[in-house]
Amino acid sequence: MYYRIYAWSVKQHFSSVWTREPRTAKSPGLDRAQIVREAMALLDAEGLDALSMRRLGARLGSGATSIYWHVANKDELLELALDEVYGELTVLDARETTWRDSASSFAYSMRQMLFSHPWVINLVGTVPGIGPNAILLMTRLAATFDHAGFRGLDQDYAASTLMAYVAGITMPEISWRTMMGRTGLGSNELNAALHPLVEKAAAGHPELAARYAEFREIDVETTRALNFEFGLTCLLDGLEARLNRAASAPAPASADPGATPPPRPGLQ
Amino acid sequence: MYYRIYAWSVKQHFSSVWTREPRTAKSPGLDRAQIVREAMALLDAEGLDALSMRRLGARLGSGATSIYWHVANKDELLELALDEVYGELTVLDARETTWRDSASSFAYSMRQMLFSHPWVINLVGTVPGIGPNAILLMTRLAATFDHAGFRGLDQDYAASTLMAYVAGITMPEISWRTMMGRTGLGSNELNAALHPLVEKAAAGHPELAARYAEFREIDVETTRALNFEFGLTCLLDGLEARLNRAASAPAPASADPGATPPPRPGLQ
DNA sequence: GTTCGACTCGTACGGTGTTCGATTCCACTC
DNA sequence: GAGTGGAATCGAACACCGTACGAGTCGAAC
Numbered sequence: 001m002y003y004r005i006y007a008w009s010v011k012q013h014f015s016s017v018w019t020r021e022p023r024t025a026k027s028p029g030l031d032r033a034q035i036v037r038e039a040m041a042l043l044d045a046e047g048l049d050a051l052s053m054r055r056l057g058a059r060l061g062s063g064a065t066s067i068y069w070h071v072a073n074k075d076e077l078l079e080l081a082l083d084e085v086y087g088e089l090t091v092l093d094a095r096e097t098t099w100r101d102s103a104s105s106f107a108y109s110m111r112q113m114l115f116s117h118p119w120v121i122n123l124v125g126t127v128p129g130i131g132p133n134a135i136l137l138m139t140r141l142a143a144t145f146d147h148a149g150f151r152g153l154d155q156d157y158a159a160s161t162l163m164a165y166v167a168g169i170t171m172p173e174i175s176w177r178t179m180m181g182r183t184g185l186g187s188n189e190l191n192a193a194l195h196p197l198v199e200k201a202a203a204g205h206p207e208l209a210a211r212y213a214e215f216r217e218i219d220v221e222t223t224r225a226l227n228f229e230f231g232l233t234c235l236l237d238g239l240e241a242r243l244n245r246a247a248s249a250p251a252p253a254s255a256d257p258g259a260t261p262p263p264r265p266g267l268q
Numbered sequence: 269m270y271y272r273i274y275a276w277s278v279k280q281h282f283s284s285v286w287t288r289e290p291r292t293a294k295s296p297g298l299d300r301a302q303i304v305r306e307a308m309a310l311l312d313a314e315g316l317d318a319l320s321m322r323r324l325g326a327r328l329g330s331g332a333t334s335i336y337w338h339v340a341n342k343d344e345l346l347e348l349a350l351d352e353v354y355g356e357l358t359v360l361d362a363r364e365t366t367w368r369d370s371a372s373s374f375a376y377s378m379r380q381m382l383f384s385h386p387w388v389i390n391l392v393g394t395v396p397g398i399g400p401n402a403i404l405l406m407t408r409l410a411a412t413f414d415h416a417g418f419r420g421l422d423q424d425y426a427a428s429t430l431m432a433y434v435a436g437i438t439m440p441e442i443s444w445r446t447m448m449g450r451t452g453l454g455s456n457e458l459n460a461a462l463h464p465l466v467e468k469a470a471a472g473h474p475e476l477a478a479r480y481a482e483f484r485e486i487d488v489e490t491t492r493a494l495n496f497e498f499g500l501t502c503l504l505d506g507l508e509a510r511l512n513r514a515a516s517a518p519a520p521a522s523a524d525p526g527a528t529p530p531p532r533p534g535l536q
Numbered sequence: 537g538t539t540c541g542a543c544t545c546g547t548a549c550g551g552t553g554t555t556c557g558a559t560t561c562c563a564c565t566c
Numbered sequence: 567g568a569g570t571g572g573a574a575t576c577g578a579a580c581a582c583c584g585t586a587c588g589a590g591t592c593g594a595a596c
Contacts, residue, residue: 164436
């Protein structure tokens with residue numbers, strides 16, 4: 001899960017799958033693509049903890065350690081899998097729609113992706129996101145916000161704000177779904193089953209307890225969807241307000257070109 | 269890291285530290301509070317992976333398995349530690365300031381807390397957040413947004429949107445800091461050291477490469493801070509816009525009282 | 537036919553969380 | 567003071583984990 005540091009020449013060097021030359025791929029046996037594919041299948045089906053090199057090897061019909069010929073270590077494998085899912089994200093070309101539609105549809109596709117691959121949320125931020133698909137995604141997002149009218153650093157700020165919201169808001173949804181899978185309960189069944197526990201926790205806070213009491217009867221899925229929509233709308237409204245403000249006052253506030261370029265060297 | 273399911277009576281039952289009676293605490297030796305304190309020290313100093321029961325036991329001057337008398341398992345221990353850090357979060361009383369100041373200062377205190385305890389970000393969403401401190405925090409946040417004028421579900425939506433943004437935007441900052449700690453480099457040194465890698469990744473995307481080239485010279489810390497401020501302002505602006513809209517049109521849009529209460533049984 | 541690189545894999549090392557049973561210790565009763 | 571029972575500790579063991587290492591297999595080139 002960590003960056004590894006090699007002594008190469010004299011200087012420290014940060015390693016990533018994408019900075020190494022891959023092994024020659026002429027072999028008839030194992031294959032990097034196949035390894036990644038099978039790893040993702042295991043991850044999707046059973047989660048991050050379930051992926052072990054031994055289990056993956058078994059699934060591939062090979063020894064666990066054979067994998068290490070094609071991939072330096074488990075972290076590199078996860079880097080590859082992560083970039084694979086970045087490839088699933090779609091960004092509508094902002095020139096063919098509004099920037100709001102482009103940003104909004106991206107947010108929904110990211111949410112959908114995180115549902116399909118719940119393990120991703122635990123990797124974002126710990127595994128470097130500088131694979132080809134991640135890079136491609138970033139250029140497209142940048143284009144969307146450029147088309148919206150954001151200039152300089154604000155373009156990056158807007159994109160990272162959007163991604164941060166989606167990642168953050170989806171996190172509890174994912175853990176909810178994981179729990180559903182583990183218990184075999186439906187959303188509303190799980191809500192009902194969890195209620196006594198919540199009730200006990202909220203005892204002593206009457207106003208919270210009263211609120212939670214209402215929650216027992218709701219439809220969880222639609223409420224979550226409304227929650228997502230709510231925050232997304234707020235965020236886009238806020239971005240739009242900033243654009244309007246900048247349009248009326250030509251000198252942008254937060255982009256001081258003399259002092260600062262931005263910090264994000266890739267999707268972290 | 270998972271909810272455990274016990275057969276209690278006939279019904280399935282979800283366990284959490286907070287639903288069990290704690291062991292009697294009359295012993296002179298180990299002590300739950302002491303265990304949690306030492307675990308947090310280890311977590312803060314060396315991260316989530318560094319916390320093992322054996323190392324914790326060594327640190328406590330006891331056998332690793334002695335801990336299991338006071339705590340059911342490692343997950344419960346993490347639940348306890350997580351609730352402890354929730355206690356560090358401050359929410360200004362909205363009646364004494366504006367709701368914007370209250371929300372904003374909460375966001376900053378959450379960011380600060382995540383910096384002090386980087387391991388928390390990997391726990392939020394996987395460990396149930398229904399401890400006393402988490403509950404207290406939620407009532408205070410609810411009060412803030414109630415004071416702002418949010419009613420019904422919108423109150424929860426607003427709170428979870430804010431927390432989602434802070435968690436999401438802070439995630440890459442945390443991994444950046446972790447990397448700084450591991451390499452011993454300062455922010456700008458790390459930025460410079462990472463640049464060749466980023467440059468290589470962006471090759472083939474001239475507009476992105478040009479952008480990244482600028483990034484090499486920036487001050488990372490201030491840029492990140494500006495990024496946080498940018499997104500937070502957008503979000504609060506968006507919330508405010510919604511309040512104004514609701515004020516002019518008395519029937520709120522997203523809170524349909526006939527269909528839905530909300531889904532969040534505690535901070536996940 | 538030999539050689540050499542690509543590739544596979546069994547074994548081993550040092551770790552992990554947790555169970556179990558044996559053990560120690562102490563406050564209490566008789 | 568002897569005895570008892572529960573609280574608390576802990577060593578050993580189990581089934582895993584990631585991966586380093588070296589021996590082995592195989593196919594193509596010479």
